[in-house]
Amino acid sequence: MIGLYTAAQLRPAEQQLLAGLRPDTLMQRAATGLATICAGLLGRVAGARVVLLVGSGDNGGDALLAGARLAARGAQVRAVLLSPEGAHAGGLAALERAGGRVVRGEDAGFERADLVLDGIVGIGGSGPLRPPAAELVARATAGPGLLVAVDVPSGVAADTGEVPGAAFAAQHTITFGAVKPGLVVGAGRGLAGTVHLVDIGLGGVLPAPDAVQLTDADVAAHLDAPGADDDKYSRGVVGVIAGSATYPGAGVLCTGAALRTRPGLVRYAGTAAAGVTAAWPEALVTSGRPGDAGRVQAWVAGPGMGTDDDALSVLAEVLVTDLPVVVDADGLTLVSRHPELVRDRSAPTVLTPHDREFARLFGDVGPDRLAAARRGAAELGCTVLLKGDATVVADATGRTHVNATGTPWLATAGTGDVLAGVLGALLATGLPAAEAAASAAHLHGRAGQLAAEHGPLIAGDLVRRLPETVARLRGSVG
Numbered sequence: 001m002i003g004l005y006t007a008a009q010l011r012p013a014e015q016q017l018l019a020g021l022r023p024d025t026l027m028q029r030a031a032t033g034l035a036t037i038c039a040g041l042l043g044r045v046a047g048a049r050v051v052l053l054v055g056s057g058d059n060g061g062d063a064l065l066a067g068a069r070l071a072a073r074g075a076q077v078r079a080v081l082l083s084p085e086g087a088h089a090g091g092l093a094a095l096e097r098a099g100g101r102v103v104r105g106e107d108a109g110f111e112r113a114d115l116v117l118d119g120i121v122g123i124g125g126s127g128p129l130r131p132p133a134a135e136l137v138a139r140a141t142a143g144p145g146l147l148v149a150v151d152v153p154s155g156v157a158a159d160t161g162e163v164p165g166a167a168f169a170a171q172h173t174i175t176f177g178a179v180k181p182g183l184v185v186g187a188g189r190g191l192a193g194t195v196h197l198v199d200i201g202l203g204g205v206l207p208a209p210d211a212v213q214l215t216d217a218d219v220a221a222h223l224d225a226p227g228a229d230d231d232k233y234s235r236g237v238v239g240v241i242a243g244s245a246t247y248p249g250a251g252v253l254c255t256g257a258a259l260r261t262r263p264g265l266v267r268y269a270g271t272a273a274a275g276v277t278a279a280w281p282e283a284l285v286t287s288g289r290p291g292d293a294g295r296v297q298a299w300v301a302g303p304g305m306g307t308d309d310d311a312l313s314v315l316a317e318v319l320v321t322d323l324p325v326v327v328d329a330d331g332l333t334l335v336s337r338h339p340e341l342v343r344d345r346s347a348p349t350v351l352t353p354h355d356r357e358f359a360r361l362f363g364d365v366g367p368d369r370l371a372a373a374r375r376g377a378a379e380l381g382c383t384v385l386l387k388g389d390a391t392v393v394a395d396a397t398g399r400t401h402v403n404a405t406g407t408p409w410l411a412t413a414g415t416g417d418v419l420a421g422v423l424g425a426l427l428a429t430g431l432p433a434a435e436a437a438a439s440a441a442h443l444h445g446r447a448g449q450l451a452a453e454h455g456p457l458i459a460g461d462l463v464r465r466l467p468e469t470v471a472r473l474r475g476s477v478g
């Protein structure tokens with residue numbers, strides 16, 4: 001599990017750690033890590049042309065101290081100071097001692113730079129990047145140099161990933177002490193590039209994280225193989241209500257995904273029963289009501305089921321049970337008209353909206369996707385899986401996961417139906433809703449990455465790749 005930490009969580013931890021150390025210790029550690037990674041990215045340091053963008057806070061100090069280390073190894077380092085009187089004095093002195101130079105923006109040589117280091121603002125930033133900083137960023141990023149952000153790309157809100165104005169579009173972000181949420185979610189995710197974490201020794205003093213990302217090993221732990229005592233019922237039976245005469249494919253994809261994730265037993269109830277049987281003879285199907293399907297441990301309801309009164313009565317039938325239920329797609333439209341169906345439940349419910357479905361349920365997502373998912377979960381007392389390039393899962397207590405896997409190739413019709421089936425299968429095993437939802441998003445994203453290795457993917461490819469994805473995840477452990 002990877003913890004994500006806000007600035008308000010990091011600052012006291014840094015203070016606590018610093019209590020027993022020299023005041024500049026953490027900054028020196030940060031700068032050493034920064035310089036080492038930049039040197040690795042450059043390949044050859046001697047003679048490399050490095051330009052530092054330096055704000056007046058400690059983020060600029062990090063850039064100056066790292067620049068000094070690179071200059072000492074023979075790089076030609078130039079620093080552009082946004083506020084010459086405010087620049088970090090120790091960093092500036094170190095840079096000049098090592099042979100680095102302070103220059104005006106127009107003399108920076110961006111057009112010939114090998115690497116541009118963005119130390120304008122880090123976790124101390126607020127609001128849109130101010131005009132002088134925004135202009136410097138525009139000039140710096142137009143050149144050929146590798147774009148590397150110090151701690152956080154300037155212009156990205158570290159805690160949320162909001163980008164309210166101009167920002168430094170980094171190819172790499174070298175972050176200190178802990179990964180910030182804004183590097184992995186929202187618009188900030190797209191501006192952070194590859195994130196490198198430098199350990200500055202905060203391990204023992206960090207509080208509980210603001211949000212977490214699961215790793216392959218975390219998810220593999222939920223994908224255990226059947227034992228000698230298992231039978232087809234013992235590992236969780238999932239019931240699927242998906243598809244209709246209008247959208248038969250949703251039933252096929254969702255049922256297939258559930259089967260391919262946890263092949264034990266999958267039951268299907270709905271008006272696409274014939275198509276589901278034809279595609280998946282392994283599923284037990286009924287074209288009747290959910291109650292006719294037989295016993296299940298969790299339901300998935302919604303993909304392609306329609307939004308008419310019949311669909312509403314089917315959805316209501318599963319939501320009055322005391323079983324865990326995943327509500328997706330058309331089911332979400334119905335819940336937006338009848339939120340009491342979810343609000344009144346005591347059993348776990350997972351809602352899986354994309355942005356437009358979220359807006360129908362809870363109002364606009366807005367730029368802070370973590371806050372949005374938490375707001376929705378609290379409002380209906382459920383778990384919300386908010387889809388996106390970085391899917392966010394929040395439960396009613398505010399516990400939050402950000403998904404770390406996936407590929408933009410997933411932006412194709414039907415991949416959400418697959419996610420719902422994967423999630424239903426995991427929920428039926430008895431996993432808590434948030435773990436099931438976060439694990440499903442992780443597994444689904446990995447299946448997408450695997451499928452994309454073979455070219456443009458369609459939703460059925462995800463279903464086909466699920467067994468190999470599960471095998472690879474299990475193989476990654478130990």
Ligand SMILES: NC(=O)C1=CN([C@@H]2O[C@H](COP(=O)(O)OP(=O)(O)OC[C@H]3O[C@@H](n4cnc5c(N)ncnc54)[C@H](OP(=O)(O)O)[C@@H]3O)[C@@H](O)[C@H]2O)[C@@H](O)CC1
Pocket residue numbers: 011014015026027028030055056057058059060062120121122123124125126127128129130133150151152176200
């Ligand atoms: N704490 C530690 O132990 C460690 C911290 N470390 C490092 O310190 C960094 C935090 O440093 P920090 O607190 O000095 O804040 P920082 O990010 O430099 O920003 C302040 C500057 O930004 C400016 N500014 C603000 N908003 C702006 C905007 N919209 N547009 C333009 N400018 C804006 C603001 O201007 P002002 O408001 O003062 O006019 C001020 O000049 C952290 O990210 C990490 O890199 C590491 O060394 C490890 C140990």
Ligand SMILES: Nc1ncnc2c1ncn2[C@@H]1O[C@H](COP(=O)(O)OP(=O)(O)O)[C@@H](O)[C@H]1O
Pocket residue numbers: 329354387388389390391406407408409410411412413414415416417418419444
């Ligand atoms: N740009 C993207 N990058 C990564 N994943 C994406 C992207 N766009 C969509 N996805 C993922 O693809 C899936 C799409 O689901 P959804 O919108 O419900 O599709 P459908 O309703 O067609 O099944 C979600 O899991 C979402 O997170």
Ligand SMILES: [K+]
Pocket residue numbers: 059118119120121122149150151152153154
């Ligand atoms: K920065």
